[in-house]
Amino acid sequence: MAAVRSEQPAVVVQGVDMDFGTGAMAVKGASFALEPGRFLTILGPSGSGKTTLLRMIAGFQAPTRGEILIGGRPADAVAPHRRSIGMVFQKLALFPHMTVNANVAFPLKMRRHDPRTIPARVARYLDLVRLGGYGNRRIHELSGGQQQRVAIARALVFEPDLLLLDEPLAALDRKLREEMQLEFRRIQKELGVTTINVTHDQREALVVSDEIIVMDHGEIQQHTSPVDMYRSPANPFVASFIGVSSFLEGLSSPRGLMVNGVDCAGVAAGAILPGMPARGAIRAEQTRIGAAAEACDTVLEGRITDTIFEGERLMYFVDLPALGTGVRIYHHDPAEHAPFEKGATVSTGWNARDLLIFPAKDR
Amino acid sequence: MISRGQRLTIWSLVWLSIITLSLPTVVVLGASFTAGNMIAFPPEGLSLRWYEKIALARDLRQAFFRSLIVAGVCTLVSIPVGTLAGLALSRFRLRFAGVIQVYLLLPFTIPLIGSGIGLMLVFGQWGVLGSLWPVGVACAVINLPFIVWSVSSSAVLLDPDLELAAQNCGAGRVQTFLYVTLPAVMPGVITGSLLMFILAMNEFLVSLLLTDARIVTLPVQIYNSIRSIITPDLAAVSVVFIVIALAAIWLLDRLVGLEIFLKSK
Ligand SMILES: Nc1ncnc2c1ncn2[C@@H]1O[C@H](COP(=O)(O)OP(=O)(O)OP(=O)(O)O)[C@@H](O)[C@H]1O
Numbered sequence: 255m256a257a258v259r260s261e262q263p264a265v266v267v268q269g270v271d272m273d274f275g276t277g278a279m280a281v282k283g284a285s286f287a288l289e290p291g292r293f294l295t296i297l298g299p300s301g302s303g304k305t306t307l308l309r310m311i312a313g314f315q316a317p318t319r320g321e322i323l324i325g326g327r328p329a330d331a332v333a334p335h336r337r338s339i340g341m342v343f344q345k346l347a348l349f350p351h352m353t354v355n356a357n358v359a360f361p362l363k364m365r366r367h368d369p370r371t372i373p374a375r376v377a378r379y380l381d382l383v384r385l386g387g388y389g390n391r392r393i394h395e396l397s398g399g400q401q402q403r404v405a406i407a408r409a410l411v412f413e414p415d416l417l418l419l420d421e422p423l424a425a426l427d428r429k430l431r432e433e434m435q436l437e438f439r440r441i442q443k444e445l446g447v448t449t450i451n452v453t454h455d456q457r458e459a460l461v462v463s464d465e466i467i468v469m470d471h472g473e474i475q476q477h478t479s480p481v482d483m484y485r486s487p488a489n490p491f492v493a494s495f496i497g498v499s500s501f502l503e504g505l506s507s508p509r510g511l512m513v514n515g516v517d518c519a520g521v522a523a524g525a526i527l528p529g530m531p532a533r534g535a536i537r538a539e540q541t542r543i544g545a546a547a548e549a550c551d552t553v554l555e556g557r558i559t560d561t562i563f564e565g566e567r568l569m570y571f572v573d574l575p576a577l578g579t580g581v582r583i584y585h586h587d588p589a590e591h592a593p594f595e596k597g598a599t600v601s602t603g604w605n606a607r608d609l610l611i612f613p614a615k616d617r
Numbered sequence: 618m619i620s621r622g623q624r625l626t627i628w629s630l631v632w633l634s635i636i637t638l639s640l641p642t643v644v645v646l647g648a649s650f651t652a653g654n655m656i657a658f659p660p661e662g663l664s665l666r667w668y669e670k671i672a673l674a675r676d677l678r679q680a681f682f683r684s685l686i687v688a689g690v691c692t693l694v695s696i697p698v699g700t701l702a703g704l705a706l707s708r709f710r711l712r713f714a715g716v717i718q719v720y721l722l723l724p725f726t727i728p729l730i731g732s733g734i735g736l737m738l739v740f741g742q743w744g745v746l747g748s749l750w751p752v753g754v755a756c757a758v759i760n761l762p763f764i765v766w767s768v769s770s771s772a773v774l775l776d777p778d779l780e781l782a783a784q785n786c787g788a789g790r791v792q793t794f795l796y797v798t799l800p801a802v803m804p805g806v807i808t809g810s811l812l813m814f815i816l817a818m819n820e821f822l823v824s825l826l827l828t829d830a831r832i833v834t835l836p837v838q839i840y841n842s843i844r845s846i847i848t849p850d851l852a853a854v855s856v857v858f859i860v861i862a863l864a865a866i867w868l869l870d871r872l873v874g875l876e877i878f879l880k881s882k
């Protein structure tokens with residue numbers, strides 16, 4: 255049951271720069287707004303400025319330039335301990351001298367909850383993160399993943415207005431991580447708490463979020479819904495970061511992209527004029543192989559150079575002599591387990607709408 | 618793997634160090650149990666008569682209690698000052714960091730007699746000489762770097778995010794300090810304060826300068842007796858000192874070993 259909230263965005267970030275004076279800026283010109291109750295994931299490679307942006311939103315660091323508003327008020331207008339922000343730190347920052355119970359009870363004690371209600375509430379949140387019965391352990395007596403879940407319980411237990419998560423699931427095994435992702439989504443919907451999650455796991459971003467921001471080198475590359483992020487990446491960087499894409503270099507043509515004298519079918523993504531140097535991106539799962547390729551808009555002859563078995567699917571590395579380059583192809587064949595042999599010559603193809611063509615100057 | 622020869626060398630060195638370091642203690646220990654009238658090693662016969670004597674000697678006993686008071690005052694003064702200074706030194710980029718570093722090296726560079734005379738002049742000016750507490754304060758001033766070091770070496774291990782996390786949980790500055798910062802540096806505070814206690818207990822030169830005949834502390838009392846005649850009761854007193862030091866080390870091990878329990882709650 256979501257609380258009644260004001261109309262203004264929960265978080266506004268306006269032209270924020272962060273310069274530590276150690277070379278390149280950690281965050282450059284970041285701007286976005288987040289409506290109350292939404293789940294935003296900031297996705298980006300290591301060192302792209304995710305933690306820095308999150309810490310500025312938490313009010314731990316003042317931006318070099320720009321402004322951050324939380325619930326319509328400047329982030330630094332309220333003393334840090336009076337903000338209703340739950341945070342899971344990248345390095346967890348659990349209190350080492352306290353038990354699990356004491357860690358989770360700490361925010362309630364500091365916020366002067368009725369002492370009689372605290373134990374029940376602590377137990378409820380420990381159950382939620384599947385740590386029921388671990389309350390009397392000390393922090394150093396827990397595994398990394400268990401510690402991470404204590405940090406999550408500590409951030410959630412006082413039901414904050416804003417939840418900031420810095421890679422909270424990084425230390426969990428895949429099964430638990432996927433369970434916790436769904437759990438997060440459920441809790442977040444149930445409490446209606448505005449959430450900003452940081453990760454470099456693109457799958458997690460797609461699964462849990464209402465919206466995603468992709469960052470690189472301190473700059474926001476794209477801010478949109480998971481489906482849009484996947485379907486219409488704003489530039490080759492986003493295309494390469496979400497999913498697996500292959501890239502083709504060439505000149506833009508009326509049909510799509512001219513690569514090595516071959517006119518490939520594709521669609522322009524963004525402002526692009528014919529004859530301009532351009533870079534095409536095609537997803538591994540949208541590239542067809544064998545019989546499935548025959549009906550595609552572009553069909554080329556390829557030679558399989560390598561095969562990787564990934565369980566539910568295979569990845570083929572296919573060399574395309576006509577283009578002078580290769581592509582990666584995901585192949586899922588539920589009917590028969592008859593993979594193509596390494597060195598085999600196969601038809602390779604894609605449809606025009608799946609080859610996205612960007613101006614080459616973009617990263 | 619270490620070869621036989623290396624192992625032999627290492628162990629010879631270890632034993633050599635143990636023997637040279639503990640020899641004086643063993644000699645004093647042995648001498649204190651003598652039944653004779655002279656300090657001698659090996660002792661002539663075994664008895665506890667010299668312990669009985671020091672236990673009954675009023676002046677020694679009083680000097681002992683005075684030393685306890687001095688050590689107590691010194692510890693009480695140095696805990697808050699040393700803790701805050703140690704934290705400040707490791708957490709903030711202080712403007713006078715260079716000056717402070719030099720101050721922290723003072724105990725190794727300035728002879729005690731120098732600082733002792735300085736303090737004597739200051740306390741004389743204030744007209745507080747003749748009571749015990751200035752001796753304790755003086756010991757605190759002179760030995761402060763030890764507790765500052767001890768605390769700041771604990772503090773640099775403290776994850777700065779811990780304090781931010783506490784604030785995020787709703788703890789104000791004071792609460793953050795009490796519930797998070799202080800417990801985290803507690804091992805350093807305990808180590809430092811026991812060190813301060815022992816150092817003040819044993820402090821001789823400063824006590825000599827700042828005390829008069831009515832308020833001599835134990836080390837000064839011993840020194841005074843040595844000047845007249847050396848009897849085995851001094852060996853017994855020395856053993857008492859050694860026992861106190863051992864007790865402090867034992868306590869330290871217990872407290873810092875068990876610091877997690879101390880810090881909980
Ligand atoms: N306190 C600091 N002082 C100087 N430079 C910093 C500081 N904190 C971060 N940086 C720099 O800012 C850049 C962004 O760091 P940040 O921690 O935000 O990355 P991140 O996206 O969270 O990476 P990761 O996924 O590895 O956690 C990095 O180049 C980093 O070296």
Ligand SMILES: [Mg+2]
Pocket residue numbers: 304305306344420
């Ligand atoms: Mg980070």
